[in-house]
Amino acid sequence: MATGEMTAAAFLVAELRRARVRRGWSQEELARAINYSPSMVSAVELGQAPPTSKYLEQFDKVVDTGGLFTRMLTNLVSLDRAQPWLRGWRAILDDAEELRWFDPLHVPGLLQTEAYARGVFAADDSLSRQEREERLVDRMASQGILCEPNRPWVVMVIDESTLRRQVGGSKVMVEQTRHLMQMVMDHPSLRLQVVPCSAGEYPGLNGPFILATMRDGAEVAYLGGQIGGRELDGPVDLSMLHRVWEATLGAALPPQESIKLLGEVAESWA
Structure with missing residues (x-):
């Protein structure tokens, strides 16, 4: 990241984890629900791997967000100059x-x-x-x-x-x-x-x-x-x-x- 300010990408990553925790799911339970590996869920939440549009579509579906995270990726994160998963x-x-x-x-x-x-x-x-x-x-x-x-x-x-x-x-x-x-x-x-x-x-x-x-x-x-x-x-x-x-x-x-x-x-x- 270029500055000490929180970017849209960092905000999205933080909100993904909060949404999972509010649901009462472990990373393994979320992984089963969205058909991804627990290691992928962990990597996304740690900012080590980018959440793809498919990943977010599945997340929005199982958590019933009405497509919120998919819209964030499309309309906000793409505007960031740097994203937290660039290195990890x-x-x-x-x-x-x-x-x-x-x-x-x-x-x-x-x-x-x-x-x-x-x-x-x-x-x-x-x-x-x-x-x-x-x-x-x-x-x-x-x-x-x-x-x-x-x-x-x-x-x-x-x-x-x-x-x-x-x-x-x-x-x-x-x-x-x-x-x-x-x-x-x-x-x-x-x-x-x-x-x-x-x-x-x-x-x-x-x-x-x-x-x-x-x-x-x-x-x-x-x-x-x-x-x-x-x-x-x-x-x-x-x-x-x-x-x-x-x-x-x-x-x-x-x-x-x-x-x-x-x-x-x-x-x-x-």
């Missing part, structure tokens, strides 16, 4: 040469243990059991990128409060913090830094984001959200996020001190 998070991950990743809320997905990730998804009451399992499988599979020959250079910054917030129980947190230490030691292309609570207020606390430099030289930002993610590629947005990144990195402890803090946090959970 997995495509960004696969094609990135460098990732600068900040999260003040959770341990980044690429570094989550299975138990921690399960705890994150279990907290989302809008997901069915099957949806949680599907997302867990997808998250664990995505971590393989760190072992690929053409793996990206990854710099991650997390807030200390992320490590202090219990997800899945104290045993899970001990495992997760020790896992972070091991990942840093095992992967020379990965750097992890922690912003200590003593840093006080800093710009990054406004929310998580990822800055990705692609192998073709393009740069894109990815912002997670309650419903899908958003891509930004406009110069103004990227410039602003670069400033936030530099300020956040400046507030973080150096790598070795960050590892020491991880050890201290692991001991506190134990």
Whole structure:
């Protein structure tokens, strides 16, 4: 997307998921009703695949919208300069040469243990059991990128409060913090830094984001959200996020001190 404003395409994707949830259907139930695979429904709702006119016709029919979503695609989405499915998070991950990743809320997905990730998804009451399992499988599979020959250079910054917030129980947190230490030691292309609570207020606390430099030289930002993610590629947005990144990195402890803090946090959970 070119700006931080919500486009018609992003609005359509968000409303598709809301309509399904209001109906009380899981992604699998919707998939059966419209004769598509659950993975396709998930990809559409995550902005990773475009909802085709046929997909929306079937959706309008089974949800009885009177053709609302088909009209949105024809009359509104086609006017967008950019659409949220142009790359998609997995495509960004696969094609990135460098990732600068900040999260003040959770341990980044690429570094989550299975138990921690399960705890994150279990907290989302809008997901069915099957949806949680599907997302867990997808998250664990995505971590393989760190072992690929053409793996990206990854710099991650997390807030200390992320490590202090219990997800899945104290045993899970001990495992997760020790896992972070091991990942840093095992992967020379990965750097992890922690912003200590003593840093006080800093710009990054406004929310998580990822800055990705692609192998073709393009740069894109990815912002997670309650419903899908958003891509930004406009110069103004990227410039602003670069400033936030530099300020956040400046507030973080150096790598070795960050590892020491991880050890201290692991001991506190134990």
